[in-house]
Amino acid sequence: MIEILDPTCEPGPQAIAYAPRPAALRGKRIGLVENTKFNSDRLLEKVGDILKVEYGAAETRLWRKRNASVPAHEEIIEELRQTCDVMVAGIGD
């Protein structure tokens, strides 16, 4: 009989709050956050065009993270909060 200790992270429960989802995208301002990889900007702009043409979104605006390995920096989050209703983040490779 051997007693051993657990090597893994044992996180406590974390509450994650999701922002309320809009019922429709008509007239909404769309923020796009690209991660700097090849073509991620083109992919997201394409998504933005679809949201405007097919779903009636009012406008899109694109932000660029500092690099692919980090979360969007504070300025992006703050501007998004001020100027957008919905955001789409994407990866390109």
Place this chain on the structure above:
Amino acid sequence: MSPAAALTSKRHTVGGDLADAIEFCHAQGWTDGLPVVPPTADRVTAMLEAARLDPAEEIAYIAHRAVSITAEKVAINAVMAGCKPEYMPVVIAGIEGIADPLWSYHGPGTSTAGAAVLMVVNGPIARELDVNQGDNLFGPGWRANLTIGRAVRLVMRNVCGSRPGTLDRGTLGHPGKLSYVIAENEAESPWPPLHVERGFRRDQSAVTVMGAEAPHQFYNQLSNTAEGVLTTLCDDMRISGNVMGQPQYVLVLAGEHMRTIARDGWSKADVRRFVFEHTRNSHAHLKQTHRMAGAVLPGDETRLRPLVESPDDILVVAAGGQAGAFSAYIPGWGSKRSSQAVTKEVKR
């Protein structure tokens, strides 16, 4: 309270003998594929005491993963890796390194590009622990080299969640992801050791961590000049790693090459400058080989892009066997913009 009673990790009681406990660890998904030493409370306590750490002490917080790494969890994984207790301060410095925002865990801890944690141990502790700096530098044979890096990787797996196939999505990975630890040949090197170049005293011990690809060995068995040896290196190295990303590099200069370069009076800074100058690629070549986007334009034949942002992004380490006209370069993971080498003092 006894030291063992201060440990708060969940305890598992395993029937049978030591082999059964090892199998239990495999079955839980806690290992890298090799057998581990079952982490009993007494072994974990010895590990903590060797580094004079309280089990609850937070060694690092990985913001990208929202994970707190406690001394207790590091100690458990170090036991499993096969570390002696006296290795623990080096493991701790390595963990502090990969948690540094400049190292930027989320990229090299998860990326398809398959980064390992290259660790260069400098200072007195490297000799005390017999961290290999000579023959078979990256190969088998030295317990400190193989278990210290393994402990860091097990922490990444078990505490940070970088499990191959789920969060760690390395397309190819490489053997250095098991353990990738070297020391510098400070006794025979004619140059200041890496940690001194990076701001520490010679009598301090330090660990430099870099998210890294596998080592690339190059041959020069012909030249007896610094320029000759390094010309061969640059020709090998010019197209390597994420050539468009400008990662950092480690150069490992082994015995014969080290002596040849030093005999010509070249400093590490001279090596860095030469290598920086001679690893640039023309835009035309980068475009013709489909590394740089776009059509070749007039002037692209002579427009040069450096392999690294600056000569200081080439870290020079004197290490490897005395015999054999071989050395190595190691491309860093991704790009310097995404992750940088970090040096942490080994606190004792």
